[in-house]
Every structure is written in C-alpha cells, then in structure tokens.
Amino acid sequence: MFHNIDYNTMKLFLAFLSLCFYKLNASYNEHLIETALNISQSSYCLSKMDTWECQTCSSSNIYETTLDQNSELIIFGYNNDYECMFVGFRGSSNLQNWISNIQISQIQPYDDQEIFVDKGFYHLYDNLKPSILEILSSLAIKYNTNQLLITGHSLGGALSTLLAFDLKYKNYDYDIQSVITFGSPRVGNDYFSKTFYSFQLYSKRITHYHDIVPHIPEEFLNYEHIYNEVWYNEENSNYKICDDELSEDKYCSNSCAPTKCTSTSDHLNYLNISMGNDGLC
Numbered sequence: 001m002f003h004n005i006d007y008n009t010m011k012l013f014l015a016f017l018s019l020c021f022y023k024l025n026a027s028y029n030e031h032l033i034e035t036a037l038n039i040s041q042s043s044y045c046l047s048k049m050d051t052w053e054c055q056t057c058s059s060s061n062i063y064e065t066t067l068d069q070n071s072e073l074i075i076f077g078y079n080n081d082y083e084c085m086f087v088g089f090r091g092s093s094n095l096q097n098w099i100s101n102i103q104i105s106q107i108q109p110y111d112d113q114e115i116f117v118d119k120g121f122y123h124l125y126d127n128l129k130p131s132i133l134e135i136l137s138s139l140a141i142k143y144n145t146n147q148l149l150i151t152g153h154s155l156g157g158a159l160s161t162l163l164a165f166d167l168k169y170k171n172y173d174y175d176i177q178s179v180i181t182f183g184s185p186r187v188g189n190d191y192f193s194k195t196f197y198s199f200q201l202y203s204k205r206i207t208h209y210h211d212i213v214p215h216i217p218e219e220f221l222n223y224e225h226i227y228n229e230v231w232y233n234e235e236n237s238n239y240k241i242c243d244d245e246l247s248e249d250k251y252c253s254n255s256c257a258p259t260k261c262t263s264t265s266d267h268l269n270y271l272n273i274s275m276g277n278d279g280l281c
Contacts, residue, residue, distance in 0.1 A: 028230060028241060033204060035060065035081060036151035036180035037271055043075045043090035043156065045281035054281045056273065061086065064139060070127050072159070076135050084147035084177050085139045087132070087163065091154025091183075093277055095213075095264060098155060104217045106189065110169060116189040116222065117162065121155075125162040132163065136174070147175045153275055154213055154267065157184025157205075161196070161226060168199040179203040182270045183213045186223035190247075196226045197245070203227065207253040208270050209234040210263040214253050224248060236272045 038056040042063075045054035052063035060081045067074040073090040092098035106116040109126070140146055148167075152160035164179040165187075166172075179201055196203070205228055207214045217223045229242040231252035242249035253261070267275070274280045 028204070028239075032082070032178060033180060033206065033230075034271065035079060036149065036178070037153075037182060037206075037273055039075070039079075039086055039088040039149075040091075040151050040153040040156060040180075040182055041273055041275055041279055041281075043073055043088040043152070044275070044277050044279055046075050047073050047090065047093070047277065048281065056280055064142075065135060067128065067131050067135060069131060070124060072124060072128060072155075074128065074132065074159075076139060078139065078143050079149060082147075082149060082177060084145060084149050085136065085143060086149040086151065087136070087160070089150075089152030089156030089159040089163075091152065091156045091276065095154065095267065095276065099212070099216065102185075102216060104221055106222065112191075112195070114191040115195060117192055118158070118185075118187055118217065118223070121158045121162060121185075121187055125159050125166070128159070129163075129166070133172075140174075146173055147177045149178050149180070150176065151178075151180045151182075152184070153182040153270070154184070157181030158187050160184070161187045164201060164203070165192070165196055165199075168201070169195070176201055180206065182206045182275070183208065183211050183267045184225075185213050185216050186219075186225050188224075189222050190224045193224045193226050205229045206232065206270060208232045208236065209253075209266045210256045210261050211253065211266040212262050212264055213267050215257060215261040219248070229253065232271070234266070236269070 038058045041056040062078040064077045075088040079086050103120050105119045107119045150160045150164050160181050167174050227244050229244050229252050230239050232239045242252035248254050
C-alpha cells in the first residue's frame with residue numbers, strides 16, 4: 001500500500017490518522033455519560049442501603065463492593081455495556097457544610113514540582129488510595145480486565161480526577177477508558193491541568209448552568225479546571241462542547257462568573273437526575 005510514499009509523507013499520513021482517532025475518541029457519548037451519572041448517584045444511595053436496588057442502580061452494572069472510609073464512600077463494580085470495571089466516588093454528604101469548610105491551600109506531592117493540587121482533596125485521596133488499589137487489583141483478576149471507568153459528583157469529581165491523574169502519572173497498569181465528572185470543583189493549578197491533558201484520556205467534565213461548585217476554589221487562587229467541559233443549560237435540554245484545550249472557556253460555565261455562579265439547586269440536578277443524599281434513590 002505504501003510502496004511509493006516517501007518517509008515524510010508517511011509521517012504526515014500517520015499523524016493525520018492519529019488526529020482522526022483522537023477526535024473520534026474525544027466525541028461526546030451520551031450513553032456513557034448517562035451510565036456514569038447513574039453510577040455517581042448510586043454511590044449516594046449505597047450510603048443508605050446494602051443492595052443494588054436503587055432507581056439509578058442500572059442492571060448493566062454488576063455491583064461488587066463499597067469502600068466507606070474517612071467520611072467518603074466509593075462503590076466498585078463491573079459494567080457490562082463497556083466491559084470495564086467502574087469506580088464511583090460519592091460527593092459530600094452535606095453540601096453546604098462542605099463548601100463552607102473548604103480549606104484552600106495547595107501542595108506539591110509529585111516529583112514534578114510544578115504540579116500543585118489542592119491539599120484537602122489530595123490528602124483525602126491519598127488516605128483512600130491503598131484500599132482503592134487493593135479492591136481494583138481483586139476486581140481486575142475476577143473480571144480479567146484492566147479497563148476502568150472512573151466517575152463522581154461534586155467532591156467525588158475531584159477524587160475521580162486525582163485517581164485518574166495518579167494512575168497515569170505513576171504508570172499503574174490500568175487502561176482508563178473514561179473519566180466522567182459532574183459538578184466537580186477545581187483540583188489543581190494550570191500545570192496540573194496541562195499534564196492531565198497530555199495523558200489524552202477520554203475525559204468529560206459535565207457542568208450544569210449556574211452550579212456553584214465548579215467555581216471553587218477560585219481561579220485567582222492558582223486553580224484551573226481540567227479540559228473537556230460539557231456545559232448544560234438550565235433545563236438540561238441542550239449542552240455546549242466547550243473550547244478549553246488551553247484554558248477554561250469563558251462562554252461555558254465560566255460565563256456566569258463572578259457573581260451569578262451561586263446555585264446549589266443546579267448542583268443537585270444533572271441531566272434531570274436529582275443528585276445527593278436526598279436525590280433519586
């Protein structure tokens with residue numbers, strides 16, 4: 001096929017194929033988003049029940065176990081539709097108290113000292129990490145796969161981002177199929193966001209209209225969101241794929257900054273699913 005093509009043309013052709021593949025991989029998969037949303041909300045429901053019987057506990061998911069530690073709850077299982085393990089991080093059990101008590105400071109826990117992450121989010125993740133890895137190792141053997149879907153709402157979105165970043169940065173043997181967050185706060189600085197982008201993961205950061213949480217901690221405190229925001233309108237009927245490869249898109253959720261991004265009701269409603277401890281269970 002390539003007998004008469006010179007080396008430079010070959011390189012350009014392969015680069016073009018790579019770009020096409022990346023754009024295809026970066027497309028918006030609504031079924032995957034709904035799958036992740038159901039897992040994220042189910043993590044709240046499993047705080048109150050022991051069986052996989054909530055309204056968002058989809059039959060496409062095989063629920064395996066729960067990790068309840070350091071006031072955080074994480075659910076683990078296997079999704080039949082995408083043939084991968086899943087990790088679902090619950091958000092804060094008390095949104096107002098969590099927002100009021102956020103201690104904003106940054107640390108540099110990675111070898112690359114240009115990477116700054118939120119101290120509180122990272123310490124919580126780091127305390128959970130040994131148990132997370134132990135459970136994932138067991139599930140990987142049981143289902144004979146290293147493919148992984150990571151998701152979470154609110155604080156759970158921040159922890160999802162840190163897990164995905166940590167697994168990629170430290171070269172753990174997991175194939176992260178997708179990272180889907182809903183109403184996630186900012187996690188790290190601009191360099192953290194750029195490093196996350198370099199992993200070229202299928203990552204979607206879903207935000208809803210004037211949701212308050214995606215605007216904390218504030219940008220002027222040296223925080224920036226990871227890429228691939230998808231911003232839903234107030235009615236959850238339309239969405240915008242945001243242009244945020246280089247920086248946050250001022251025409252997406254940041255369009256309501258700095259005075260109108262104050263809604264907790266938008267934070268507790270994603271794709272018309274009521275989220276949180278008092279949400280759809």
